[in-house]
Each structure stands twice: as structure tokens, then as C-alpha cells.
Amino acid sequence: MKETAKSSLLFSFAARRPWLVLAIALVLSVLSLWLTSQRMEFLTGRDDLMPRNTAFNRDYQAFRAEFGSMEDIVVVIEGQDPERVGAFGTRLHDVLAKDRAHFSDVFYPYALPFFRDNGLLFMPLEDIKELRRNLTLAAPFLRALSAKPSVQTLFTHLTGSMDQYLAGDEKKLPEIMFMLDKLGAGFTSFGTGKGSVPSMESVFMNKDSAFARAGRQQILTALPVRDISGFVPAGAAIAVVRGEVARLKALPEFKGVTVGLTGTPVLENEEMATSEKDITLATVVSLALTTVLLLFAFRGVLNVAAAMVSLLVAISVSFGFATVAVGHLNILSMVFAVMLIGIGIEYGIQVVLRYQEELRRGAPELPALETGLTRNVWAIVMAAATVAAAFLTFVFTDFRGISELGIIAAGGVVICVLVTFTVLPAMLVLLVRYRKKPSPVKGSIEMEDRLLSRIVFGNPKIVIGLTALLCLASLYPLSRVSFDYNLMNLQAKGLESVNYAYKLMKSKENSGYFAVVMAKDAEDARAKTARLEALPTVDHVVSINTLVPDHQAEKLAELEAVRRELADVKPAPYEEDLSLMELPRVFEAFRNSSVKVKERLExxxxxxxxxxxxxVATLDKFFAGLEKERDRNAVGMLQDFQGGMFRDLPAKIEMLKQSLAAKPVTEADVPKELRSRFVGKTGKLMLQVAPKKEIFNREPLEAFLKDVRSVDAHATGEPVMVYESMTIMRDSYRLAFIYAFAAIVGILLVAFRSVKFALIGLVPLVVGLLFMVSGMWIFGISFNSANIIVMPLVLGIAVDSGIYIINRYRREEGSAGSVILSSTGVGVLLNTLTIMASFGALMVARHQGVFSIGAVMSLGMVACQVAFMVTLPAVLTLAAKK
Known part of the structure; x- marks a missing residue:
């Protein structure tokens, strides 16, 4: 045959000039690795994966041209004490704002006098009215505390108020009950000595009010200066932020403040860092597992060494090809080396196992090696063609990242085949002198093969019947397996950036995940805002208009009333003096009066x-806790209690008074730093549209965007980019699957030159895919934007088994069962195991997307292997009798 003659010629060259072949391979490998180290780039952004010339991407680029990049590092600062949280944010802002080498913009709203002076005006009117009620009730106690802010003063004044009520002053009851309620909450959290220290701030404001929540969770954003030459462009800036956060958190004045980082740069940084570690580890694990499998299958070191050297040469040259053909790797294409370990070794396995089979049958070394090569060349070329075709189908998709992976991986497959036909035989020829010639065992092998063939493959009708039943049962899982559109589910579990992204999504005050609508002027912005906020999926809209508070006349009147109420409240400086000798008497009097008030009310x-x-019950528990700690930490507990209540009281009263002196705000009063975030370069206005519900999942995201686009068809922002890119990715892989299936049908027709055998080769492939989906359903695995890559690959890789089996079945004597038990069948099984080793090694990954690729591919290979090793022989026996 023509292919046999060509392969014999190729073998003759490798056999005569093995050192020359290996020298050329070494030079190419070294040159490829050097070229990769010098020119290969890594694209870490999700934008680098997306198609450029789409309507949604043009809208996004137009938005960025108007307002600049919004890919900020987001620092989430939280704590029970808003003043402490604010102080932390201010300190962090002051340091980062000076670092122009790492940050082009640092924004922290609470660092602006605009919010310090006018912050209360941004509270809802009802919250301001509640603030007035609270401070009116607390004012008598605050006046008493002006002289000496301490536990004794507070309890003594409360005792006096209760005594006045017991004496008949009914007007005292509202303020007494108000203060008992606030103190009770503080005692509950602090009574054991392990809870948080109470604060007088709870007296001013309801802890569940929007203003209080905003104070307890504050946001600082920093736009990083990106180092495009680095593996992670924002890595240096992120490291600076983390370092400064760690330094500030170690200071005693910021005890109780928690800080986390999120935002696109941080999410991408953690994703790339995690993926890099995962893939490095997976590569090592894959090589180790493949080596162990080959040692077991080849039963000797020499053939394993030849196969692994050939594989490393192929991977090295593939990196060079990737550098020349594409020039960079992205989050998708960086896994191609791990893929090639299992895919690339497949071709060498077929050659080596047939070579060993010929040796066991008594053939001389070189003729056995030539047979191993020439009898497999057509099957290897066709098998490689199916895999390369599966990868090349990616090129015809609209998704840039997928297309680049297709080019790199398809080129890698071709290189693996070329290395199998050149470097592998050259290595095996050189190792001939070190190998002991095995004794011929032809008769026993054939007898064992026939016996096993009858036992295992003697009932093809039963096999086909059971397969048909299982395929019918698989139709239900096929209808149940879903596609997970939530990109956060691809990240490693427990990542800080992911946890805080979810936290911000659920925060109405600080939601960082919003759609963007642009308005041409203020009137257009007001009209669009009204329409958007009327939508069922929209919570609120933030724009330059929302920076001018509403209902200012009513709010200012309420604040003025509070300011007059507190005009004579001027707390003295705090002194940490417990007056321990007085406390027992003060506490006893306070408890007695509390009990009397309770009894009278009852x-x-x-x-x-x-x-x-x-x-009273809470108070008794608090006192019991103090009594328990009397000889150990009772004084410390009281000092913490008093300090939490009164240490910052003077500063808080002054800040409150500053806010109470707010003046009417107009758009002209909005500071430049804030205005520039909502007014673009050409005067367009940005509307940030916050969703009412979490929109990481497909259905709520789709509903939200449908509503927003009903107001503006050119709406953009991160939710739009995620939705559209995921849709394109899903559709691209579906298209790739169809293309791959069509290509495989064509290749099988060429390979077998028979419609019947092409159809026979497709039967176990379809069976295997159904079994794979059933396995995913059983193990609770969904398709996602990472593992969906597996579908066209399973087609291309799994069908190789059919090509090898059918090719040998048609060429040589023996039953279908004997082919499975021959070196071809062993090779098919070993191919599957090595591919499972390479892809399965991805399951060591913390990154859930990388893990799922390994899990789904392993399931697919097991399912298809069962179909090709069990179902295919049965079909051949019944439908293709010789």
C-alpha cells in the first residue's frame, strides 16, 4: 500500500540516521523553548478572550472611551464602629493616593469634605426623623455626660430618671425605656466578656438604617497602573494594597476592622495565580502518572524512556509553534500542554505495543519495529486527523480565546504525529543494543486470546440489547444536565475576592455589579432614571443627579431641630477613671431602680x-459575668465597656454636630473628584443601574438586562459583557461540536472508504457521549464555560479508539474480540488511561473550572472506552462479518 511504502521510507531514514534525527529534534526543542521564553506573552484579562467586532463590545468600548477604565481594585472595609472604619479608610486612602507609580486614581468618598459635611442629607427622610426622635430622647443623658463621660455618670443619671418616674413623673418613661433598650443590646453582646464592645453611636441611630449600614461597610477603589509585561499586570498594585492593609490592621486603633479585596483586577489576579499553580501541579502529576502507566504497560524502562523523550520533544516544539503562530497564551489556551501529554503519547503507544507484540511472536528487532510503525501509520494519521479537526473547529467560532486554543492545540497534535514517526523510531533503534530479546510465545498467546474472546465477547446480541436499554435510560439525564453560567463558580472555593464580590452584590449601598446606561444630558438622565427605577428588576439608579439629595427642605428642618437640641451638649475629654470604690453602690442603686420600674409596669x-x-434579666447576666471575673478580668471588662461607650464620644458628638450644620446642596457643589466619575469627556452622563436581586446566575441576569435594554438598547457594563460573552462561548462550543462531528464523519469515510464501517465507528461514539452525560448527572456536574470545551474534544479523541480497532479488524485475521485482546486493544485501553491521567490530573486544581475540565473529560473517556471496548466488538461481530 502507498502509506506503507512511505512509512517504510520514513522508518529507513530514522533507522539509518538516528543520531541526526535526535540532533535535529534537540536543536528544534531548545530553539522553541528559547523563543517561548523570549516572546511568549500571557493575556490575563477576560476581554482578551472575547470577540472584538460585536455590537455589545462596541458599546462597551464607547463607554470606556467616554469614562475611562473602571476596572478598579475594590477594598471593602467593615466594622461595627463606623468611625473606626472611616479612619481606616482615610489612612489607607492617604497612603495609596501618594503612590502614583502603582495607582492612577484612588477614590474614597469619606475622604471628601462633601460627604462629611452633607452626609446626613443623603439619608432617607424617615431615617432622619428617627435620628431626631432618638437624639431628643437621649439629649438629657448626653448633657449629663458632658461633665464626665463615664459608667458612673450614665448609671447614676439613669437611676435618677427612674426614681423621678417612680415618684410620679410619667414624662420620664419614654427616655428611660429608650436608654434601657440601647443598654440592653450592649449588655447582651458584652456580658460574657467575649462580645463586641457597645458604642454610644447606637444611641444616635438605628443599626439597621441605610446610613448606619453604609458606615459599617465602606468602599475604597484604586485604579491600578498595569504592567503589561508581567504575567499579572495589576499584581504589583494589588501587592501594595495588601501590604498597606496588613500594616494598618496590625495597629491597635483598628481592632475589629475587617478588610477584603475584590474587583476585576483582583479576581483576574487570583484566577491566573491559582490557575498557574494548578496547571503546573497538574503537568507534573500528569507526567508522573503517564510514566507509571507506561512502565506498567511496556514492562521495561527503555521503551518508556523513548516514548517520554519523544513526548517532551513534541511539547517543547509545540510551545515554539504557539509562540510563532499566536504569540500569547490566555486562561483557556494555557492548558494545552497538559492536554498534549495524554493526546501526544497516544500515537507512540500504538507503535511501541505493536513493536513489542511482534517481538513476542519471534520477529527480529528492526523488522518488528518497522511493522509497529508501518502497520499503524494510516490509523495514527486518521486518529490524529480527528483530534486536530476537533481542535480546528474552534477556529470557526466567534470567541477569540477558543479560536486561539484551537490553532495551538491542532498544531501540537500534528507535531506529536511527526515526532512519533521520526524521534520515537530513532530512539528505539538506538536502544536496540540494550534490550534483551524476548522468547517467542506465539501459540500460547493466540490460545489465550481465543479463550478470552469467547468468554468476554461471545454474546454480541445481549451486549447490544443492554447497550440499547442504557442509551434509552440516558435520555432522562440528557434532559436534566444544565449549563452553569455563574463565572464565580469557576473560581477556587474560599477566595477572598469571590466572597467579597458576593457580599457587595447583596449590599444595596455598595453594589459593585451594575449595568451602565449613558444619557446625553441632565433631562435625558432624569427621564431614563424614572423609567429604569420603575422596572421590576431594578433596585435603584446612581448618577450625578443622586449626588444632589432629595427632600432637602424637610431634611434640613429636621437637622436644625436636632442641632438646637444638642447645642448645649459639649462632652468633656474622656478620662479612663473607673472610680472602683463607687461602682458597687452605683450598680446596686441602678439595679434596684430597674427592678422597681419593672414591678410597677407589671x-x-x-x-x-x-x-x-x-x-433586668440581661442586667443580671451582665453583673453575674462581672462577679465571675471578679478576681481575674472584671476591671478589664469594665474598662473596655466604659472605653467603648465614651472614649470616642467627644469626637463623635463633634462630627455629628458638623453634619447637623449641613447647607443646601446643588449640582455645582458636587466635588470634581466625584463629578468626573459620572460626567464623561464629552459631557455624557453615566447611570449606574443596580439590580434588585443577585444576578450572577443566568435567569435573573437575563431578566435584568431585558428590562434595562427596554430603556436603552445600548446599555453596557460588566453584567452585559458577562451575559453576551457567555452566550457567544456557549454557542461557539455548540457550533464547534457540530463541526467536529461533521469532520469526524468525513474522516471516517476517508479512513475506511466504506459508509458501513464509518457508521459502525459512530455508534460507540454516540453511546459513549450518552453515558458521559449520564455520569455528569449522577455526580452532579453541570456544564460551564470551562468544561464545555470537552465536548468536541471527546468526539475527536474517543473516536481514535474506533479507528485503531476497525483498522486492525479489517486488515488482519481474527475476530473483533481478538482485536480487543491484541496489542491494538491494549493500546486503546492504555491511550484512554494516559488521556485520563493528563486530563484527570487537572482534578488536583483548586480552580473549579480547571477541575471540572478534568472531571468531565475523565468521565467522557471512561464512558467512551466502555462503548468502544464492549459495544463496538459486538456491532462488528453482527454487522461486519468477514
Whole structure:
């Protein structure tokens, strides 16, 4: 045959000039690795994966041209004490804002006098009215504390108020119950000595108010200067932020403040860092597992050494090809080396196993090696063609990252085949002198093969019947397996950036995941805002208009009333003096009065009785905790309690008074730093549209974008980019699957020159795919934007088994079962195991997307292997009798 003659010629060259072949391979490998180290780039952004010339991408680029990049490092600062949180944010802002080498813009709203002076005006009117009610009730106690802010003063004044109420002053009851409620909450959290220290700030404001929540969770953003030459462009800036955060958190004044980083640069940084470690580890694991499998299968070191050297040469040259053909790797294409370990070794396995089979049958070394090569060349070329075709189908998709992976991996497959036909035989020829010639065992082998063939493959009809039943059962899982569109589910579990991204999504005050609509002027912005906020999926809209508070006249009137109420409240500087000798008497008097108030309210059956009883119970637990710690830490507990209540009281009162002196705000008062974030270079206005519900999953995201686009068809932002890119990725892989299937049908027709055998080769492939999907359903695995790459690959890789089996079945004597038990069948099994080793090694990854690629590919190979090793022989036996 023509292919046999050509392969014999190729073998003759490798056999006569093995050192020359290896020298050329060495030069190419070294040159490829050097070229890769000098020119290969890594693209870490998700934008680098996406198609450029699409309507949604043009909208996004137009938005960025108007407003600049919004890919900020987001620092989330949280704590129970807003003042402490604010102080932390201010300190961090002051340091980062000076570092122009790493940050082009640093923004922290609470660092602006605009918010310090006018912050209360941004509270809802009802919250301001509640603030007035609270401070009116607390004002008598704050006046008493002006002289000496301490536990004794607070309890003594409360005792006096309760005594006045017991003496008949009913007007005292509202302020008494108000203060008991606030103190009770503090005692509950602090009574054991392990809870958080209470704060007088809880007296001013309801802890669940929007203003209080915003104070407890504050956001600082920093736009990093990207180093495009680095593996992670924002890595240096992120490291600076983390270092400064760690330094500030170690300071005692920021005890209780928690800080986390998120935002696109941080998510990408952690994704790339995790993926790099995962893929490096997976590569090592894959090479180790492949080596062990080959040692077991080849039963000797020499053939394993030849196969592994050939594989390393192929991977090295493939890196050079990737550098020349594409010039960079992305988050998708960087896994191609791991893929080639299993795919590339497949061709060498077929050659070596047939070579060993011929040796066992008594053939001389070189003729046995020539047979191993020439009898497999057509099957290897066709098998490689199916895999390369599966990868090349990626090129015809609209997704840039997928297309580049297709080019690199397809080129790698071709290189693996060329190395199998040149470097591998050259290595085997050189190692002939070191190999002991095995004794011929032809008769025993054939007898064992026939016996096993009858036992295992003697009932083809039963096999086909069971396969048909299982395929019918697989139709249900096929309808149940879903596609997970949530990109956060691809990240490693427990990553700080992912946890804080979810946290911000659920925060109405600081949601960082919003759609963007642009307006041409203020009137257009007001009209669009009204329409957007009327939509069922939209929570609120933030724009330059929202930076001018609403209902200012009513709010200013309320604040002025509070300012007058607190005009004579001027706390003295705090002194940490517990006056320990007085405390027992103060506490006893306070408890006695509390009990009397409770008893009177119960006697009169007042609604406040239950609240008073609950306070007395809480107070007794607090005192019991102090008594328990009397000889150890009671004084420390009281110092912490008093300090938490009064240490920062003077500063907080002054800040409150500053906010109470707010003046009417107009758009002209909005500072430049804030205005520039909502007004573009040409005067367009940005509307940030926050969703009402979490939109990481497909259905709520689709509903949200449908609503927003009903107002503006050119709406953009991160949610739009994620939705559209995921849609294109899903559709691209579906298209690639169809292309791959069509290509495989064509290759099988060429390979077998028979419609019947082409159809026979497709039967176990379809069976295997159904079994794979069933396995995913059983193990609770969904398709996602990472593992969907497996579908066209399973087609291309799995069908190789059919090509090898059918090719030998048609060429040589023996039953279909004997082919499975021959070196070809062993090779097919070993191919599957090595591919499972390479892809399965990805399951060591923390990155859930990389893990899922390994899991789905392993399931696919197991499922297809069962179909090709069991179902295919049965089909051949019944449908293709010789």
C-alpha cells in the first residue's frame, strides 16, 4: 500500500540516521523553548478572550472611551464602629493616593469634605426623623455626660430618671425605656466578656438604617497602573494594597476592622495565580502518572524512556509553534500542554505495543519495529486527523480565546504525529543494543486470546440489547444536565475576592455589579432614571443627579431641630477613671431602680413591662459575668465597656454636630473628584443601574438586562459583557461540536472508504457521549464555560479508539474480540488511561473550572472506552462479518 511504502521510507531514514534525527529534534526543542521564553506573552484579562467586532463590545468600548477604565481594585472595609472604619479608610486612602507609580486614581468618598459635611442629607427622610426622635430622647443623658463621660455618670443619671418616674413623673418613661433598650443590646453582646464592645453611636441611630449600614461597610477603589509585561499586570498594585492593609490592621486603633479585596483586577489576579499553580501541579502529576502507566504497560524502562523523550520533544516544539503562530497564551489556551501529554503519547503507544507484540511472536528487532510503525501509520494519521479537526473547529467560532486554543492545540497534535514517526523510531533503534530479546510465545498467546474472546465477547446480541436499554435510560439525564453560567463558580472555593464580590452584590449601598446606561444630558438622565427605577428588576439608579439629595427642605428642618437640641451638649475629654470604690453602690442603686420600674409596669399591666423585665434579666447576666471575673478580668471588662461607650464620644458628638450644620446642596457643589466619575469627556452622563436581586446566575441576569435594554438598547457594563460573552462561548462550543462531528464523519469515510464501517465507528461514539452525560448527572456536574470545551474534544479523541480497532479488524485475521485482546486493544485501553491521567490530573486544581475540565473529560473517556471496548466488538461481530 502507498502509506506503507512511505512509512517504510520514513522508518529507513530514522533507522539509518538516528543520531541526526535526535540532533535535529534537540536543536528544534531548545530553539522553541528559547523563543517561548523570549516572546511568549500571557493575556490575563477576560476581554482578551472575547470577540472584538460585536455590537455589545462596541458599546462597551464607547463607554470606556467616554469614562475611562473602571476596572478598579475594590477594598471593602467593615466594622461595627463606623468611625473606626472611616479612619481606616482615610489612612489607607492617604497612603495609596501618594503612590502614583502603582495607582492612577484612588477614590474614597469619606475622604471628601462633601460627604462629611452633607452626609446626613443623603439619608432617607424617615431615617432622619428617627435620628431626631432618638437624639431628643437621649439629649438629657448626653448633657449629663458632658461633665464626665463615664459608667458612673450614665448609671447614676439613669437611676435618677427612674426614681423621678417612680415618684410620679410619667414624662420620664419614654427616655428611660429608650436608654434601657440601647443598654440592653450592649449588655447582651458584652456580658460574657467575649462580645463586641457597645458604642454610644447606637444611641444616635438605628443599626439597621441605610446610613448606619453604609458606615459599617465602606468602599475604597484604586485604579491600578498595569504592567503589561508581567504575567499579572495589576499584581504589583494589588501587592501594595495588601501590604498597606496588613500594616494598618496590625495597629491597635483598628481592632475589629475587617478588610477584603475584590474587583476585576483582583479576581483576574487570583484566577491566573491559582490557575498557574494548578496547571503546573497538574503537568507534573500528569507526567508522573503517564510514566507509571507506561512502565506498567511496556514492562521495561527503555521503551518508556523513548516514548517520554519523544513526548517532551513534541511539547517543547509545540510551545515554539504557539509562540510563532499566536504569540500569547490566555486562561483557556494555557492548558494545552497538559492536554498534549495524554493526546501526544497516544500515537507512540500504538507503535511501541505493536513493536513489542511482534517481538513476542519471534520477529527480529528492526523488522518488528518497522511493522509497529508501518502497520499503524494510516490509523495514527486518521486518529490524529480527528483530534486536530476537533481542535480546528474552534477556529470557526466567534470567541477569540477558543479560536486561539484551537490553532495551538491542532498544531501540537500534528507535531506529536511527526515526532512519533521520526524521534520515537530513532530512539528505539538506538536502544536496540540494550534490550534483551524476548522468547517467542506465539501459540500460547493466540490460545489465550481465543479463550478470552469467547468468554468476554461471545454474546454480541445481549451486549447490544443492554447497550440499547442504557442509551434509552440516558435520555432522562440528557434532559436534566444544565449549563452553569455563574463565572464565580469557576473560581477556587474560599477566595477572598469571590466572597467579597458576593457580599457587595447583596449590599444595596455598595453594589459593585451594575449595568451602565449613558444619557446625553441632565433631562435625558432624569427621564431614563424614572423609567429604569420603575422596572421590576431594578433596585435603584446612581448618577450625578443622586449626588444632589432629595427632600432637602424637610431634611434640613429636621437637622436644625436636632442641632438646637444638642447645642448645649459639649462632652468633656474622656478620662479612663473607673472610680472602683463607687461602682458597687452605683450598680446596686441602678439595679434596684430597674427592678422597681419593672414591678410597677407589671402591676399596671403596661406594654413596656415585658421590655423592662427583659432588661433586668440581661442586667443580671451582665453583673453575674462581672462577679465571675471578679478576681481575674472584671476591671478589664469594665474598662473596655466604659472605653467603648465614651472614649470616642467627644469626637463623635463633634462630627455629628458638623453634619447637623449641613447647607443646601446643588449640582455645582458636587466635588470634581466625584463629578468626573459620572460626567464623561464629552459631557455624557453615566447611570449606574443596580439590580434588585443577585444576578450572577443566568435567569435573573437575563431578566435584568431585558428590562434595562427596554430603556436603552445600548446599555453596557460588566453584567452585559458577562451575559453576551457567555452566550457567544456557549454557542461557539455548540457550533464547534457540530463541526467536529461533521469532520469526524468525513474522516471516517476517508479512513475506511466504506459508509458501513464509518457508521459502525459512530455508534460507540454516540453511546459513549450518552453515558458521559449520564455520569455528569449522577455526580452532579453541570456544564460551564470551562468544561464545555470537552465536548468536541471527546468526539475527536474517543473516536481514535474506533479507528485503531476497525483498522486492525479489517486488515488482519481474527475476530473483533481478538482485536480487543491484541496489542491494538491494549493500546486503546492504555491511550484512554494516559488521556485520563493528563486530563484527570487537572482534578488536583483548586480552580473549579480547571477541575471540572478534568472531571468531565475523565468521565467522557471512561464512558467512551466502555462503548468502544464492549459495544463496538459486538456491532462488528453482527454487522461486519468477514
Amino acid at each position: 402591676k399596671e399591666r403596661r406594654p413596656e413591662a415585658k421590655q423592662a423585665a427583659a432588661f
